[in-house]
Amino acid sequence: MRMRVFMITLLMMATIMSGCGTGSTANDKKDGTNQPIVLKLGTKMPDESVEGKAFNLFADLVKEKSNGEIVVDVYPAELLGKGKTQIDNMLMGTQDMYAEGATYFDDFDSRVQVSSIPFLFRDFEHFQKYNTGELGQEVHEKIKSEGIRILNTERNFVRGPYRVLVSKKPVKSVEDLKGLKIRSFESEFYSQAYESVGANPTVVAWTETYLAMKQNLVDAATSPISLVWSMKFTEVAPYMTIIDEYPQDIVIAISEEKFSKLSKEHQDILIEAANEAGTKATQLLEQEVEEHLELMKEEHGIEIFEIDKKEWTEAFSDFHQKVEESGVFPKGYIDQIKSIE
Incomplete structure (x- = not known):
């Protein structure tokens, strides 16, 4: 009787061990x-x-x-x-x-x-x-x-895939930025950049930008083009300038x-x-x-302008030099970036 119980126990243990073995995979062995x-x-x-x-x-x-x-x-x-x-x-x-x-x-x-x-x-x-x-x-x-x-x-x-400026009045050149109340995010560099060309940047939370333009607290805001439609910016700012200010x-x-x-x-x-x-x-x-642009044209009657990129780059070049001299980045860093071909 004892021998029989012993043999049954061995058989059960073997079955259990066998079952554990067949359930394993290469990943099991690797990760346990x-x-x-x-x-x-x-x-x-x-x-x-x-x-x-x-x-x-x-x-x-x-x-x-x-x-x-x-x-x-x-x-x-x-x-x-x-x-x-x-x-x-x-x-x-x-x-x-x-x-x-x-x-x-x-x-x-x-x-x-x-x-x-x-x-x-x-x-x-x-x-x-x-x-x-x-x-x-x-x-x-x-x-x-x-x-x-x-x-x-x-x-x-x-x-983005690119950035635009939406505004309450047309912005076609750097000259049009002078005195423009433009929404800025919390970036010292960004605000200083637009101040350097005569604009008046004001820090406004992204979610409050629509209301700020509607209430004339700001005249314009920059945005990835992909977010303009969902934020309904062109309801209150029907002019759009493709500036592609940074990727x-x-x-x-x-x-x-x-x-x-x-x-x-x-x-x-x-x-x-x-x-x-x-x-x-x-x-x-x-x-x-492309779908959003068509909707904004149909429903908000937007006007779209393109800039002379060379003109705007030259206008901001003095600011780039100030950044180079600020010590925030390694010496010569801005010039190294510009020299990348």
């Missing part, structure tokens, strides 16, 4: 679990925006490319907090990823602020060459040393600590998906902008 790796991605934009759609596309690409081994959960519309808060979350380990403009990381390296200096970069291609070249890579490495890695190495996730892009960043714990295969998947999402997001954005 059959559960997917879940990454929390926080963003500022709502899901229905083009950028929001792109972030969800990024999540889909990661899941597809990893065969479900990595799942990116997207938390839109600042559900995880404001920009700086989400970056702090990443450093503390309560959040894995954040997607926004690189200027949000200026606490780690002040050089990212050059991206919002008006008329410093010739176009997006110039900006992209800066970001992917030696100067930009130095910034990437500095941010990485502080605990944050930028995944989209190609820096091809265009925001903008989105970076998808991840905690370096979290990234370093992933396998090389998984790391490569995240980078590949981020770059692919950037390409597709830009295509979606250009299509949507």
Whole structure:
């Protein structure tokens, strides 16, 4: 009887061990679990925006490319907090990823602020060459040393895709900026830049810009063209000038600590998906902008003007020299950027 009980016990143990073995996968052996790796991605934009759609596309690409081994959960519309808060979350380990403009990381390296200096970069291609070249890579490495890695190495996730000035009266030349009450965001460089050409910049919260123009607190505001329709700016400012004052892009960043714990295969998947999402997001954005322009023409009767880019760049060049002499950036940094071909 004892022998029989002993044999049954052995058989049960063998069955249990066998069952555990057949359920394992290559990923189980690598990560010690059959559960997917879940990454929390926080963003500022709502899901229905083009950028929001792109972030969800990024999540889909990661899941597809990893065969479900990595799942990116997207938390839109600042559900995880404001920009700086989400970056702090990443450093503390309560959040894995954040997607926004690189200027949000200026606490780690002040050089990212050059991206919002008006008329410093010739176009997006110039900006992209800066970001992917030696100067930009130095910034990437500095941010990485502080605990944050930028995944989209190609820096091809265009925001905008260009910037415009919406105004209550026509603005066709630099001369028209003199005395213009223009909305500014909280950037010393940005306000000083427009002061240097005679405008009167006033800091107004983005969400209050429509009301500020309606109540004549400001005469004009600059914006990525992709956001003008949703903010209804042309209802109160029917003149639009394509100024493309500076290029903008989105970076998808991840905690370096979290990234370093992933396998090389998984790391490569995240980078590949981020770059692919950037390409597709830009295509979606250009299509949507064309639709928005037609709507603004039909419903708000907007007039659109283009500028002489050379004239505006020359007008802001004195300000660029002041930035060069300010000591905020390394000596010769602004000139190095301008010399990029």
